[in-house]
Amino acid sequence: MQRLRHRTLVLLLTTAGLLLSGCARPAVGSAEDDPTRPVTLRFWHGWSQRSEVAAVDAAIARFERRHPNIRVMTTGNVTDETVNQALRAGGGATPDVVSSFTTDNVGQYCSSGMWADLDPFLRKSGVDKAAVFPKPLLDYSSYRGTQCALPLLADAYGLYYNRDAFEKAGITRPPRTMSEFAEAARKLTRRTAGGSYEQLGFMPGFRFYENSPERLFAQWAPTWFDADGTSRLAREPSTKRFLGFQRDLVTALGGYGPLERHRTTFGEEMSSQNAFRTGKVAMLLDGEWRGRMLKETGTDFRWGTAPLPVPDDQADAYGRGCLTGTVVGIAHSSRHQNAAWELVRFLTTDTDQVVAFANAIHNVPSTKAALASPALDADPAFRTFVGIAGDPHSVSVPPSANGGMYILALRDFAYDSEAGRVPDLDRGLRRLDRRIDDDTRQTAG
Structure with missing residues (x-):
């Protein structure tokens, strides 16, 4: 669409x-x-x-x-x-x-x-x-x-991948676990002599196209709220694992600063200059509508689709998506x-x-x-x-009495986390829970 x-x-x-x-x-x-x-x-x-x-x-x-x-x-x-x-x-x-x-x-x-x-x-x-x-x-x-x-x-959100780039990097199939995903992203990334990027295996930044954090977080199948509607992100074990995975991937692919600078060179998401279509990124988180757009505009490479990978300890859930x-x-x-x-x-x-x-x-x-x-x-x-x-x-993503406010709160926190502006993750997540609960109480009031 x-x-x-x-x-x-x-x-x-x-x-x-x-x-x-x-x-x-x-x-x-x-x-x-x-x-x-x-x-x-x-x-x-x-x-x-x-x-x-x-x-x-x-x-x-x-x-x-x-x-x-x-x-x-x-x-x-x-x-x-x-x-x-x-x-x-x-x-x-x-x-x-x-x-x-x-x-x-x-x-x-x-x-x-x-x-x-x-x-x-x-x-x-x-x-x-x-x-x-x-x-x-x-x-x-x-x-x-x-x-x-x-x-x-x-x-449904899944993975688009550049089949030609995969073949050139010696990768025989789409990644199914997060460790395979991180390894593929590293293998597919090619830097220029000046330190920029010739090809990025995956753009991990949460501001990139459809990369809103709740969509990748869904691969961990987290529990967002307690039965009474109280936010439990600080007590949900997968929250730290998800944010840690993303931070590690950012570091492995060159760091937040270089990645953000490179992101600004990408074309508009819905244009013919989409970064995946032009070969600037080799893997893309996106929805089902992207396939028709790729076929209508054409590409210079073969591409395929697959489910997004899942955490290694949930390998039997491969096929899942948000x-x-x-x-x-x-x-x-x-x-x-x-x-x-x-x-x-x-x-x-x-x-x-x-x-x-x-x-x-x-x-x-x-x-x-x-x-x-x-x-x-x-x-x-x-x-x-x-x-x-x-x-x-x-x-x-679960419905809430405060609508999308809790998602906005997570996005704000995730932006700070990927940029290295959250020195104490546990403390930051507790503060995030309080913000979400305050928004919920304001809605109820």
């Missing part, structure tokens, strides 16, 4: 602020409507590329043929901020069905009551959500027992919630629809049946990510 997947700090902070300021009681809607009666629904979504909007429109056309009494008016390129403002303001022009690319905020959508609880609709329709959706996708679309959203296609994606729900203020549910159910649970949409958008399907469908795009590079999405060891 050609839209930028990683959210900026400004966007996340703005969204969190809107949600925090919008904790007033949401407008009351109705689930007493007759979904067989003529009705017009408003569906707001974030897709904006021409091909993406065409895929959404095609899905709506299929739905309307099946439900001729329901007309759907779509509005695309809508941000979370716009949705939240509209739902707080209320009125007749608010959406009935809403979608979001920001799974980090699902905890706030559910706990604020802005998005309706879908469990009553699932039960009424006889939909067994655990049988339909992979567990990580259910995890990121619910919060503390409230299923206020459902997955609408997914993203999962996220788009979620869709019903606005609590909608007075046509039963009709809205018919649209949500069609978009998220109808196998033919999910497969068709996945093939068109080039995202991973979000149901077990669609993942196994023979009609799904058979491209081997794409199928790697289908396998990651279906792997029982794959994980998602």
